[in-house]
Amino acid sequence: MQLELSAEDQEFREKVRTFFTTEVPEEIREAVREGRELTKEQFVESMQVLNAAGLAVPNWPTEWGGQDWTELQRHIWHEELQAASVPLPLAFNATMIGPVIAHFGTDEQKRKFLPPTANLDIWWSQGFSEPDAGSDLASLRTTAVRDGDGWVVNGQKTWTTLGQYGDWIFTLVRTDPDVKKQAGISMLLIDMTTPGVEVRPIELIDGGHEVNEVWFEDVRVPGENLVGDLNGGWTIAKFLLGNERVGVAPVGQVKGALARAKEKGAAVLADDPLLRARVAELENELLALELTALRVVARSADGAPHPASSVLKLKGSELQQAVSELTLDLAGSGALVFGAQEGSGLEEWAQRAAPTYLNFRKASIYGGSNEVQRQIIAKTILGL
Amino acid sequence: MQLELSAEDQEFREKVRTFFTTEVPEEIREAVREGRELTKEQFVESMQVLNAAGLAVPNWPTEWGGQDWTELQRHIWHEELQAASVPLPLAFNATMIGPVIAHFGTDEQKRKFLPPTANLDIWWSQGFSEPDAGSDLASLRTTAVRDGDGWVVNGQKTWTTLGQYGDWIFTLVRTDPDVKKQAGISMLLIDMTTPGVEVRPIELIDGGHEVNEVWFEDVRVPGENLVGDLNGGWTIAKFLLGNERVGVAPVGQVKGALARAKEKGAAVLADDPLLRARVAELENELLALELTALRVVARSADGAPHPASSVLKLKGSELQQAVSELTLDLAGSGALVFGAQEGSGLEEWAQRAAPTYLNFRKASIYGGSNEVQRQIIAKTILGL
């Protein structure tokens, strides 16, 4: 046991830190820091800066732009991205469909999709959840019916994050309705400009528009867009969701948010021992979470996600919510102002407090709800 | 809606308050206040003082010593008992078997048992729980087999509180093993001096001995000791447990404990804003609980326990535990001393802090665990 990073890892950290804080435009990083909504162009620019330096998709195979890093180095990269307020490489591209295509795709699919996916020339959307298939993903109803070489897709997906920017969407569709529900699912890649694809915005309680419904009406999809085996979609989904759970604890982001709350609310905190105690308690829990992430990294050396990663998701989302609640309370009655308002003279952080608080209620629902995480812990780890 | 007690109720309160604080021996009330273990004699003396004034069993029929009070007056009586640190009339007699015999018993049973039960000339024990029948009471295994006019009882009961003092025990026994489990249960009254009855102490984690195992080996019980119908025991059990849930929130006791903690820990509290906040938060929750008890009293006018009484049990036990935990923390390292120790010079309240804290872990387990209460709320009130 030892605490210090090796000289090599320290050097690595210094290198990525310098890159992130000097090469990624300050304007983009400031927007992240302030919790503003990013434009599509800002996402793209940031990811392309990273990709040009080989820092966008380090978890991919090296032949497709990945890096031969240790798990710890990937962790450092991920933390430093957040510490520098660099937008994380678009998850749909970098941690979802990219690794899936690299692992399950045909050579042609790899050549066609991986380079533009790493460079965010293609913006991917995720078509998994449906109105009646949330936590119970396998009960999805969107169908793909054989039509010559290709498929005809009908159905509806929902909770498609940033789908309004999507060029392509990777979907789970039912290709065999007559077998056990997990066994009749396949993955199709669908060009969102195909006739019959419609994206409809969903307004959220924070007033923002970050998720969408995506409707498919007789959408024709070429046969070559099937990923992996026919009816093998459930295996891919599990692979993908497993990847998703790694590094799910937004430690760096929450740390930054808490440090910022202290800075902005310093006058209020100086006057109130109970609020200071809330900060101290959160700092401690966050420290425990960060250290747990480091332990999990160390134990995930074989590439398989450690089951304790459910702890990271569960606690990470709780702390993210708790810090947003603290910020709300620091803002006092200023928290009533909703979103950055032209008419208001209150500081931006106070104006963003309420939408952020409301928005982060999602953290314990999306990406495997905290109930699902508890289920995983109880069953997989504790054998209950 | 109005807050003031009626003049009549104020007078009533004054009357019982005066009685409790002047007629019940101070030595007994001090023992209760300090959380000491009471002797059998102290229980008996206190209840006899109350009974002589008609204040021991007000919830019984008036012909057997009960009082024709309103629900609110019963509530005031109950709160004032606790406020004056008077030991509550022994529950096994006053709220359990007494009402059962008055309701289900034969005239002969009433004449034989009710007067000595009200006067604690008979000390009753409860024989319900078994090692494999806790929350799932109906799966009990103790059997009573017909033998002429009487019964032969075999089996084991457990968690028999203060069974070491018991003269008689009211038991649930299986009289028909061949029907649905609830349908084959009867209630028998058993003289604990009968050959074959054995009481074995269970040491608890607070070092005390307040519960016991009671073993029955070929115990002969006269037929006249059957209460109510043969195989009608489950109805009686539900009647009894329903009574038990009324007035379950030990509001007065917890209020007293919290006020006392403030008094004893005043110096520590004066110095620590976080501990003061814990006190303030507990006081507020306790206020809400007390007011809820008053609302439930008002709504229970028809005699049936209001389902919200589960709220009282649930929250009451949580607050009882929280106040004992606060007291423990106020005691600092003094809480390490376990029980009133001759060799220790630390104050008695500090010495009792740890055993009380450990003992009150039972509050959320016994008398219908908090999980059972949540189940009742979810099913009965919320329809889930």
Added chain:
Amino acid sequence: MDFTYDDEQVALRDAVRGLAGKAYSDFEQRRRTVADDPGWDEDQWRRMAEMGLLGLPFAEEDGGVGAGPVEIGIVCQELGRVIAPEPYLTSVVLAGGLVSAVGTPEQRGEVLGALSTGERVLAFAHDEPGTRWTSTASEVTAAVDGDTWTLSGTKEPVLHGARADLLVVSAALPDGGTGLFLVEGDAAQRSGYRTLDGGRAARVLLDGTAAAPLGTPGQDVTASIATVRDITRVMAANQALGAMQTALAATTSYLTSRKQFGVTLNTFQALTFRAADMYVSQELTQSIVDWATMVVAKGDPAEVATAAQRAALQVSRAGRHVGQEAIQLHGGIAMTAEYSVGSYTAHLTALDHLLGDGGHVLRELAEDVLDHGALEPLD
């Protein structure tokens, strides 16, 4: 001691429930209403005036109905049940309450009469950037020249300040203390915006703006402001209670109808137990809210202050618990603006931050904790 409504109170509750429900029990209707300025329905306001609700708290000689706190609490609970967006709490209870408490007989008659008929909407311009839930003003100052008073400084956020016809403005007095003033709405420079629960607030700039002293000119009315804020806090607690009740009902209804893994959600014990805990929070809240409302009816300002703190603390804890769990137990759908539950959570959050949140009052209560023995709610 009695925790039940009398027949007239039941009739009032049913009438308000009918009126509010007709407007907003269809949540989509509320959503449409808050989408456009002023964020509420002027017709509905008129109907509330016609039913006598807007004049309910005020003396008959001032043009009001002269009802008591229990009746106001009933109205607020019912508005809370549908999270009605009309500014009852801030315009009638708070701003109107200040005029009633501090105004001269002439001011009371004129202002409260127009408020009661729905003719004029009031707002209380009090909070200032950088202050934290106090009863005094500091940044906005009053100056006097002969009989002419003027105000300068910024008030923000002022709930419904952009729409208000008349502003009740607090200001630091030249000789110390805080006074109240009446300022015509269009005499101030106002910019309005949305609040977190779909309501409206504004920044109000005063720059040597002419103002009429409310009540005796130059008098420090900090205590009156504190008491009216306390009463408003109790009424906000009533409103929050109504909102909680609907949020819990929506949740239990969802749990019994929504299917996952082939069964309805109420099959999952972990979820039903959490709903049970929400019920516990709600019941405890109802108890303390009813009690605080009755303490207001008794009328002692010091007792009202404590009752308001206690109600605010319980409502804050319960409101966060119920609001957060209502979203979590629903799942994703509750994150959408189309579905009601998220807006209930937002409204509970807004009420909590209006006059002092749970942590804020806990701190106040904690300071005095050694000054009393056991709390006796009936004494």
Added chain:
Amino acid sequence: MDFTYDDEQVALRDAVRGLAGKAYSDFEQRRRTVADDPGWDEDQWRRMAEMGLLGLPFAEEDGGVGAGPVEIGIVCQELGRVIAPEPYLTSVVLAGGLVSAVGTPEQRGEVLGALSTGERVLAFAHDEPGTRWTSTASEVTAAVDGDTWTLSGTKEPVLHGARADLLVVSAALPDGGTGLFLVEGDAAQRSGYRTLDGGRAARVLLDGTAAAPLGTPGQDVTASIATVRDITRVMAANQALGAMQTALAATTSYLTSRKQFGVTLNTFQALTFRAADMYVSQELTQSIVDWATMVVAKGDPAEVATAAQRAALQVSRAGRHVGQEAIQLHGGIAMTAEYSVGSYTAHLTALDHLLGDGGHVLRELAEDVLDHGALEPLD
């Protein structure tokens, strides 16, 4: 950065686990042992000496083994897993640690040598009635006459003070500050009793009792006391972690075997979710305990102080959570002294109250919260 044990550490862990498990993995054996004075097993103490555990933290020139904090942490974790009653924490880590930190070379050699061989048991007499977890002494005072030092006053509670052969006593010095002294056990008036977890403590009365200054006579060693207490706190956290692990394991095992309503308890989702939350607490605790142990290894006293506070806070929260839930999820059986889980909860409670409970350290951490930015555990 590495959170794993090396081969030697694994071997140490397995050896201690074997020794401790042989004695106490049968819980009835522990129960019998704590029933009689001194509340622990002298034979087991001897076996621990033979394995080198008692001299583990001390320099080789002082008769010890010269191992590091990670090794001591391993021993404490393993003792915690079976809640071994031997006074390792208070005698070796705390009292021995003070001798090692402050004693002269002669004192170190003599006292630590005898401690390492198991010949003499030490206790630290420091707490005083009315004080609250400080590093200074106030009621017990030291007086000096020529070269002769005497102590007067009361120490309580002194863990294992009645059995101890030698007491390390803190006292207020004539010229200010706090000094440490060695007092033969039987030179003081002692009365022993049980502690809440089946251990032993004592009241120690000193009345002009002869004492040998530890280290330089008259020197204020408050800082050394603070640091050794901090290190002990981290080791207590290791011990608590071991206890939590066993309590959780007993709980999951019970849930999968105990039947109610015809099915095993793990059929009830509400219970399994709560067990999952216990696991979360345990894992977070392990992380912070491992980290704090490594901070002790780095050796900077200011960093050790903060790490000790942070570990203590997490352990306090998690220990209460796991301890209380372990009892609740078991039900009645866990209330009995025969069954192990209640004793684990009691031991976690005792460790929490030994050197400063969660609320106490939170208050300290809260005071400094504005003095730093984001916490960086690796910097």
